[in-house]
Amino acid sequence: MESESDIDVNRATRWLIASAVVVFICGILAIVLPLAFSFGVAGFLGWLFLFAAVAHLVFGIHFRSGTLAWHTFIAALYALAAINLLVNPLLGVVLLALVIGVVLIVEGVIEIVLFFLLREYRYIVWILIDGVVTLVLGIVVCAHWPPAKLELVQYLVGISFISSGISRLLLGMAIRVMERTETPVA
Numbered sequence: 054m055e056s057e058s059d060i061d062v063n064r065a066t067r068w069l070i071a072s073a074v075v076v077f078i079c080g081i082l083a084i085v086l087p088l089a090f091s092f093g094v095a096g097f098l099g100w101l102f103l104f105a106a107v108a109h110l111v112f113g114i115h116f117r118s119g120t121l122a123w124h125t126f127i128a129a130l131y132a133l134a135a136i137n138l139l140v141n142p143l144l145g146v147v148l149l150a151l152v153i154g155v156v157l158i159v160e161g162v163i164e165i166v167l168f169f170l171l172r173e174y175r176y177i178v179w180i181l182i183d184g185v186v187t188l189v190l191g192i193v194v195c196a197h198w199p200p201a202k203l204e205l206v207q208y209l210v211g212i213s214f215i216s217s218g219i220s221r222l223l224l225g226m227a228i229r230v231m232e233r234t235e236t237p238v239a
Contacts, residue, residue, distance in 0.1 A: 068115035069225035072108035077218025079105050084211030095149055098210065099138030102156075105214060106131035112221075123167055130156050147199045150206040154194030157213055161188025176227035183220035187213050 079101045106128040113124025134156050138149065164184025171177045190209045200206055 063229075065116045066225045066228045068112050069221055069228065072112040073218045073221035073225060075108040075218075076105050076214050076221065079108075080211045080214025080216075080218055082211075083207055083214055095138045095142035095146060098149065098153075098207070099135045099142065101210070101214070102131045102135035102138065105217075106135060120167060120170065123163055123170075127160050127163055130159055146203050146206075150194060150200050150203070151198050153206055153210055154191050154198060157187050157191030157194060157209070159191075160213075161185065161191055164188075174228075176224055179220040179224040179227070183217050186216040190216075 083098065083101055109124050109131065110128040113121045113128070116124075134152050137152060161184045164180055164187060168177055168181035168184060171180065190213045194200075194206060194209050197205065
């Protein structure tokens with residue numbers, strides 16, 4: 054007979070893996086999308102950010118580890134970027150680069166903070182790795198603003214989404230066999 058905590062872990066990992074797949078697919082789409090028209094790129098990236106925001110929010114709701122506020126904050130950042138892109142897609146792809154860079158930096162910092170909040174769990178290092186990769190990508194975007202090639206932003210967002218998707222997928226698979234450790238993982 055499964056205990057209440059086993060049921061919660063199984064439910065949380067199902068949502069974690071589902072959100073990982075969604076974010077990973079968003080990353081693949083961000084990379085393979087040709088930069089044919091600025092309007093199409095801004096609109097499509099807006100939808101990608103919106104789907105990624107929903108995935109973060111759904112995971113935060115179903116994980117139930119006291120990190121809902123952090124996941125909600127990440128989802129709100131993605132949602133703000135999405136609204137900006139969807140409401141006024143011709144605002145400028147150049148501004149899009151800066152917005153995306155800032156969003157990636159903030160997400161990276163939040164992921165690193167989440168690692169330290171959840172460090173007593175095994176395999177949480179995947180969140181730290183994702184946070185560091187996302188932070189570095191955000192810094193690269195902001196350091197090279199305005200971008201010489203607009204495709205660069207698209208590729209960096211795709212890499213960030215793929216990194217998030219992979220880290221969450223690996224974490225979800227590891228949590229299925231997870232047990233709390235007695236000492237925090239450094």
